[in-house]
Amino acid sequence: MDEILGQVLRKAVWERLDLLSELAHRADAPSLLSVARSEIPRLTEGWRTLLAAHEPDSRDHCPECSTRWRPQKAPCSVWRSAYEHLVAGGLAPRPGRHQRPAHPVRAAAPVP
Numbered sequence: 001m002d003e004i005l006g007q008v009l010r011k012a013v014w015e016r017l018d019l020l021s022e023l024a025h026r027a028d029a030p031s032l033l034s035v036a037r038s039e040i041p042r043l044t045e046g047w048r049t050l051l052a053a054h055e056p057d058s059r060d061h062c063p064e065c066s067t068r069w070r071p072q073k074a075p076c077s078v079w080r081s082a083y084e085h086l087v088a089g090g091l092a093p094r095p096g097r098h099q100r101p102a103h104p105v106r107a108a109a110p111v112p
């Protein structure tokens, strides 16, 4: 059941990102402004929540990415990705990671 829930969750997130990308490319200016005003705060809050969970501890290890046996030194992949997408990449549009073939989205199996 957890695997199915995970598939449904991931599919919903990919679809939401696809919708936002589609709107960014095709929506008229008033619609785009409306979407930007509603979605940018949600996206920034999402990043803040995600990054707070990956904030390094006193030993400079990520508490989310570390295991008891394998500590992950900061910055972890989440922080590196945030930097890449939010700072280094600026605000320039680029193909989304979900559009790369390395991460195919499988259809969710039907719930029995």
Ligand SMILES: [Zn+2]
Pocket: 053, 054, 062, 063, 064, 065, 066, 076, 077, 078, 079
């Ligand atoms: Zn992390």
